Amino acid sequence: MDILISGLLLGGTYVLIAMGLNLQYGVARIMNLANGEMIVLGALASFWVFTTASVSPIFTVVLIFPVALLGNWLVYRYLLIPLVRRAKNQGQLEVDSILATFGMSFILVGIVVSINGEYFTYSFLASPFEVLGSTVALNRLVAFVFAVVIALVLYLWLNRSRAGMAVRAVSVNSASARLVGINVEKVSALAFAIGGAVTAVAGVLISTFITLDASVGVMFTMKALIIVIMGGVGDIRGAIIAALILGLVETAVATLIDPGLTLAAAYLIFLLVLLFRPQGLFGKPQT
């Protein structure tokens, strides 16, 4: 039962990490390998305002969203659109965007190290809380609630609003979306920006209960990628379920075998997905 509860809570935060990447890859077709660094930046911002001005991370979430939105939009507009325009095919864009986002991720790590090379430790809502007989930390629960709310809002926005429909259209087929009068570049930039902003918010929330430092970004990137592929690229619902599965499996492995093996467990899941359902849990086979 303890495993179930803390596994689901961990899965909730993975939902946040993966949703941002899912939008970025599913719609804008950018395999953003600097995703983990966006988490680290969010965490650093939260740590920084908390320790210098004692601003609650809950408030930082509101603060960081527009900043990250603008930042990611600028990155897409000025660094990635040239690559999209230059690419002759999807394969070339993939290679270019992988290399470019690797570059960005290293630059961000370098910048974060020069700002703060230490761990971002602070204590926020670290009090125990009872859920269904299990004791969990309150901050994890708060993060989980946020994850649920953000996932719901995103889901409704994508499926009920006009802008969301345009985003889904680009995700399904960007060439046809252009034919029906959707400005693909604009929509992609929007999706990329929102994805980045959601990821930064995830970073703020994660920093309340996991101690981060400049170098952990790549591990989050790795897990987000596994979730996105497992759930099916561009599929929010699939990503949520995949994130919960990963959270449960990792918690089970960490408590029952050894905490050092969580990455190996994630790899095992990834391998199984690649072997048996490379199109994702709910994806349709590619033609």
Added chain:
Amino acid sequence: MNAASVKNLSIAIVCIVLAALIPFVFNGYWLSIALTAMMYIALSTSWALFSGPTHYISLASGAFFGIGGYLVATGMSDYNLSFWLMMAIAAVVATVLAALIGMATLRLSGVYFVIFTLGLAEMIRNLVSWVQNNFLGSRGLYVLTDFTEAHIYWMLLTVSVIVFALGWVISQSRLGFAMRIIGNDETVARHVGINTAKAKVLLFMTTGFFAAIVGAIIAPRYSYIEPNLVFSPELSFLVVIMALLGGMHRLWGPLLGVIPFTLIWEAISIWLPNFTTLFLGLTFLIIVYFLPNGVVGLLEKLRARVAT
């Protein structure tokens, strides 16, 4: 053999002889830099054999390299086996692992492969540490040999020469021809009857093989080995960046990336140690935005401009 290939062969022989003489001219600091450069020449060139034609960015070098170093250390330290035997075992293990990874991921799109290799070194490091802590007892491993830096350097030079020779043989073979078609258009390649997955897996195995050999050869240089040292994710990125910087559409391209990059990297590590990561990132961006075909591409462009 026509005149051009005689000329190329003589240039290659002169270069090899000059490279072999380096330990007699330099020692100490400069020899150790030459050794590092030679290590990356072997790694980047063998990496480019696979990634050049396929455009698949493999980040598995660190994992294979680590397998080489770690197996040599375990065998020599815990079981008193010879260095050469362990090197052979490490090479076989890495090649088999590469085959398995290749078969699982190379059937699919390139992205899956990149992601799978991204965390591979870290994952194997975790597994090895876990096994070591729980079943073998955690202690360091010692690699004690009579090899001097010059010996290690010559061994790496030999490996590099073999990689170049193999690269040349592949480029003349059916496999090389198949790879060029795959690189241009994989769908076309499949339609003309090329077994694309098999060709890719084969080349990926050679990359794994050579990275493990290099890792094994380097192990005596460190003498004290632990998983955190040999399974370094950074190494994978350095290999990628040097090969891309040099340019991958020529066999000797990575060479032109390794030499300047090693020197600059060394200088930055000494004078600005906090900026190595930043520098790595900037180099990636420079390659993507300004040098998509590497230094070789730039030189060829300049030569074409001079010629007209």
